[in-house]
Amino acid sequence: MNSDFRNMFKKIAIYDFFISLIFITIIYFTAKSYALFFLLGIIIALMNLYVNGITVEYSLDSKNLKGKGVIVIGSFIRVLLVSVIGFAIGRHNMFNIIAYIFGYSAQFISLVYYGIKNKDIEGK
DSSP states (O other): OOHHHHHHHHHHHHHHHHHHHHHHHHHHHHOGGGHHHHHHHHHHHHHHHHHHHHHHHHHHHOOSHHHHHHHHHHHHHHHHHHHHHHHHHHHHOHHHHHHHHHHHHTHHHHHHHHHHHHHHHHHO
């Protein structure tokens, strides 16, 4: 695994941890039952980011057409996994899926924050 990706993933995981800590604390005191689904969403998003990074790194290392196929198949599998988990959660209670999607989407805060911090570091 590339050291740039490893460093990026570690930083985003740390940002995700703090964001999830803040949001889970708020959710726990307002609506306890949704905290677990929020946490599940952010964990799935982090795993999805990791798998995407490995897939893209593999496809960039291989110079043949097989690498592009890996990206397409990997994307399909990741979307299918997220959808199946969301469907399973939604079958039990439709409001739980909102917490799951919110948790999954909360990773964008980490990604944006990482981008801003990385821009500041490279700009110096």
